[in-house]
Amino acid sequence: MSAFCRRDGVLHAESVALSELAADFGTPCWVYSRQALERALDEFQQELRGLDALVCYAVKANSNLAVLDLLARRGAGFDIVSGGELKRVLAAGADPGRIVFSGVGKTAAEMELALTTGILCFNVESAAELERLNDVAAKLGTRAPISLRVNPDVDAGTHPYISTGLKENKFGVAYDEARALYRQAAALGNVEITGIDCHIGSQLLDPAPFAEALDKLLLLVDQLATDGIVLHHIDLGGGLGIRYRDDDASTTVAAYLQPLLARLAGRPLRILLEPGRRLVGNAGVLLTRVEYLKPGEVKNFAIVDAAMNDLARPALYGSWHEIVPVVTRPGATRRWEIVGPVCESGDFLGHDRALALAGGDLLAILSAGAYGMVMSSNYNTRPRAAEVLVDGAQAHLVRRRETVDELLALEQRLPC
Template identity: 50%
Template sequence: MPPAAADTPPANEEQATGAAPAMLDGVDLHALAARLGTPLHVYSAGAIRARIAALREALAGLDALVCYAAKANSNRAVLGLMAGAGLGADIVSAGELWRALRAGIPARRIVFSGVGKTAAEIDAALDADILRFNLESRDELETLDRRAAARGVLARAAVRINPDVDALTHAKISTGRAENKFGVSLDEARGWFAAAGTYPHVRLDGLHVHIGSQILSVEPFRQALRHVDAFRRELEAGGHPIRSIDVGGGLGVRYRAGDRTVAVADYVAAIREALAGHDGRLLLEPGRWLVAEAGVLLTRVVRVKPGATRPFLVLDAAMNDLARPSLYDAWHDIAPVGAARADAERYDVVGPVCETGDTFARDRLLPRCAPGDLLMIRTTGAYGASMASTYNSRPLAAEVVLDGGRYAVVRRRQSFEEMVAGETAADHWENA
C-alpha cells in the first residue's frame, strides 16, 4: 500500500471537488468567518461526541478505558469534551499533563507515553498519581524507580514493546518497526520482567504497543496484537501477571473522498479476537480518529497569481497553521464554502509563508476561485492547531468549537503582543 498521506490525486479525479456545506453543526460558516476572521480552526462538538459514542458501542462488554491521545488536539476545550464523556488521556509531556488535569481529566485516567520523559516530568506525573507509565527504555525504568523511591510511592508501569510490524502508513508516522525509536524488543522486555525485583518501586504489570498513525487496514493491528498476546502468555506462564494491555491508537481517517478507512467495529473486533485470552483491562489511545474529521480550517483566497504551469491560489492560511501538507506531503480535501462557480481550474494551492514548502496542494482541480472567496480545508481537527507555530511572525490562529447552532471561541486569535510575550531586549547580562 502506498503511504496514506501522499498528496497524489486519486486516479478517478476528473471533476473538481464541489462546494463544502455552508453550515457545520448548525452554524453558518460564512457568518462565523466574517465575525472571527481567517484563518480559523473550527471543531464540531457533535462530531466528536458521535465518534466517542461509536467507539463505546463497539467496546461494549469489555473492561476498557479510552485514553484520548492529547497530542492530536490539546486545546483545553477539546480535552474538556473528552473529560465530560468519561475518557482518559494519553500524554507525552508535562505540558499535556497540565492541560489534561485542568480540563478535568482525573489523574487515574492518564497514561504517560514517550521516549524522552525527563526526571522532572516523571516527578510531576508521580505527584499527580497518574494511572500508568508506558516505559520505552531501561534507563527510563531505572529513573522511574529512583524517583518513586524518593517519594516512597509505587509507580504503575507497562513496557512498550516494538513488534517490528509494518503499519503500512507514511514513514514519518510509523512507530512499530525495529528501526523506529519507540519501544523495546521482546528480548529486552523479557529481561525487564526477569529483573523486576530489582525495581521495588515500580510495579511492571502491563504491556503497551503502538505501531503508527493513520492506518487504513486492520491487518497491521492484528499482527501486532498477536505478538503482544503471545508475549503476554509467555510472561504469565513465567509468573508475571499482566493486569493491562494498552493497544495504542493509529486508526486512520478519511482525508479525501477515495480513502477507505477501517470501521471502528472491525477494529475492535480484531482487538477482541487477538486478546481473547486476556482477562485484565484494555487501554486504547485514539487521537486522530476522534477529532480529525470533526475539524476544518477556514481560509480566504488572498489572490490568484499566474504561474508558469498553472495559477497559484494564495490563501491567508499557511504551513504554520497546518503543517501536515508540508511535513508529510499530506492530502487534505479543499473546497469553496457554500456555492461554487460552475467552471473549474487547476491550481497550486499555497500560503504566504516564505518557503516553497508552504504548499497545501499541487495541480488541484477546484471550482474557479477569486480573491476573497472562503475555502474550507477539511479534516484538520487533528495535528492542525496542535502543530501550529508562529513562523514568519504569524500569530496563532483562533480556534472555535461549534455545538448545535452555537459557537464558543476556545482560543482567541493571538495578538502581536501575545506572540512576543516573554521576549526581551538583551539589556540585562549575567555570567554563568
Template identity: 55%
Template sequence: MTTTAGLPDSTLPPFFSYQDQALHAEGVPLQRLAEEHGTPLFVYSRAAILDALAAYQRGLAGREHLICYAMKANSSLAILQTLVQAGCGLDIVSGGELERALAVGVSPDKIIFSGVGKTRAEMRQALQVGIGCFNVESRAELDVLDEVAREMGLRAPVSVRVNPNVDAKTHPYISTGLKGNKFGIAQEDVVETYRHAAACAGLRVVGIDCHIGSQITQTGPYLDAMDRVLDAVESIEAAGVKIEHIDFGGGLGIDYQGNDNPPAADALWQALLQRLDARGFGDRKICIEPGRSLVGNAGACLTEVLFLKPGEQKNFLIVDAAMNDLPRPAMYQAFHRIVPVQPRAADASSTVWDVVGPVCESGDWIGRDRELAVHSGDLLAVLSAGAYCMSMASNYNTRGRAAEVLVDGTQAHLIRARESVADQTRLERLL
C-alpha cells in the same frame, strides 16, 4: 444536496454539509464564523467528536476498558473537556500536557504517560498527582523512574512498550512499530525487561503497551501486533510477572481524501476482541489511546483567497492560511480536501491550482493540483484539519496562531482567541 461544483455531501466529513448553497458545521454557516472571527480559523464539530468516540465505546461495550484520548492530536482545552466529560481518560507525552489534562478535571488515575524522553521533573510531577500508568520505552527509563519513585517513597505503575516489528503501512514519519523506529523494547528483550522491572522497589508492573503507528487504514497490522503482544504476555507471565491490562495504543486512520476506507472503530474492535478471546485473554482490561480518529474529521480550517497567480507551468492560489497553521502537507506531503465555503455557479469556469500560503518557503503549500472555481476574497475550507494542525502550529514568520471555534448544534463557542504579536513577544526582552 449536491453543490454547484458537483461535490456531493456524502464526500464531506460527518456533520459538515452544504445547506442553502453554503457550507455548515452542524447548524452553523462557516461564512458567518469567518466574518465574526477572521481567518485562518479552525472550526470543530462537537457532535463529530462525540460520534467518533461513541464508535469506540460501542466496540468495547461489556469489556473492562479505558479509552485515553491521545491529546497530542489536538490539546485545546475545550476539546479535552468534551472528551473527558464523555468518559475519556487522557494519554499525555509531556509535563505540559499533564497540566492541561488536570486543568480539564480528568481523574489522575485515568492518565497514561507515554513518550520516549520523560524527564525526572516530569516523572516527579506525574507521580505526585498519582497518574494511572507510565508507558515506559527503554530499560534506561525504567531505572530512572525507579530511582525517582524511591526518592519520593512511592511506587510508579508501569507498562513496557513492546516494539513488535510490525509494518503499519503508513508514512515513515508516523510509523512507530518497526525495529528501525526509536520506540519501545524489542520483542526479544521484553521478558528480561519485565523481570528487571518487577525486581525494582520503586516500580509496580501493571500492564503491557504497544503502538505501531498513525493513520493506519487496514485491520491486518493491528491483528499482527496483537498476536505478538499476546505472545509476549504469555512469556512474561510464564516468567512470574502478572500483567493486569493490555494497552493496544491507537493509530486508526481517517478518511482524508473522500475515498479512503479505514475500518470503523467498532468493527475494528470486534475483530480484535475476537482474536483476544480466541487467545484466551478476553478477561483482561483493555486500554487504548486513539487520537486522530476522534478529532481529525471533526475540524476544518477556513482560509481566504488573497490572490490568483496564473503561471506558465503552475497556477498558484495564494491563501491566508500557511504551513504554520496547517503543517501536515509540508511535513508529510499530506492530503487535505479543499472545498469552497460558498460554491460558485455550476457553469463557473474552474482552474487547476496549487493552493499555497504566504510564508517565505517553497514548502508552504496546502494542496497541489486542485480544480477550483474561485475569485479573490472567496473562502475555502481545508477539511479533516482537527488533528495535528493546531497542536503543531507555530509562529513562523511571526504569524499568530489561529482562533478556534467549537460548534454545538446551532451554537458556536470561541474556544481560543486569535494570537496577537503582543502574545508572541510577551516573554521576550530587549538588551
C-alpha cells in the same frame, strides 16, 4: 464528515454557516464540531460496552482544553506524552486515574509530577527510563505503576514519519529484549508492573497489522506468566486512520476492534486503547480566505491567508486535505496551487486543485481536526489562529487569536 454539510450552497458546521464564523472570528480559523467529536468517541465506547476497557484519547492529536473537557465528560481517559499535556488534561477536568504517560524522553520532573498526581500508568520505553523512574519513585517514597511499551517489529504500512513499530524506530523496547526487561523491573523496589503496551504507527486503514502486533504481545504475556509476572492490562495503542479523500480505503471501528477483541476473549486483561486522529481528525476544518489569484504560465497560484505554519502536514508529510469553497461559486474551474504567504517554496496546502475561485473567497480545508493547531508555529512572526467549537446553533471561541504584541512580550532587546 456529516457534521459539515451544505445548506443552500453554503458549507455549515452543524447549524452554523462557516461564512458567519469567518465574519465573526476572522481567518485563518479552526472550527470543530461537538457532534462529530461525540460520535467518534461513541463508536469506540459502543463496541467496548460491557468490557473492562478504557479509551485513552491521544492528546497530541488536538490538545485544546474544550476538546479535552468534552471527551473527559463522556468518560474518556487520556494518553499524554509530556508534563505540559498532563497539566492540560488536569486543567480540563480529567481523572488522574485514567491517564497513561507515554513518550521516549520523560524527564525526572515530569515523572515526579505524574507520580504525585496519581496517574494510571507509565508506558516505559527503555531500560534507562525504567531505572530513572524507579529512582524518582524511591525519592518520593512510592511505587510507580508501569507497563513496557514493546516494539513488535510490525510494519504498519504507513508514512515513515508516523511509523513507530519497526526495529529502526526510536519508540519502545525491542520485542526480543522485553522479557528480560520485565524481569529486571520485577526486581526493582519502586515500580509495580501492571500491564503491557504497544503502538505501531498512525493513519492505519488495514486492521491486519494491529492483529499481528497483538498476537506477538499475547505470546509475550504468556511467557511472562510462566516467569511469575502477571499483567493486569494490555494497551493496544492507537493509530486507526481516517478518510481524507473520497477514494481512501476506510476501516470502521467495529472492523478494527472485532479481530482484536476475539483474540482477547477469555483473558482477564483490562483493555486500553489510545485513539487520537480517529476521534478528532474529521471533527475539524481550517477556514482560510483567498488573498490573491496569481495565474501563471506553468501553474496558477491561489494565495490564501493560512500557511504551513498553521497546517504543517502537507509540507511535512506531503499529506492530502480536501479543499472546498465555503460558498459554491458558479463558473468554470481552473487548476490551482493553494499556497500561503510564508516565505518558503514548501508553503503549500494543496496541489493542483480544480476550483472556481475569485479573490476574497473563503475556503475550508477539511479533515484538519488532528495534528493541525497542535503543530502550528509562529514562523514569519505569524500569530496562531483562533479555535472555535460549534455546538448545534452555538459557536464558542475556545482559543482566541494570538497577537504580535503577545509574541514580542516574551522577548527583550539587549540592555546596551
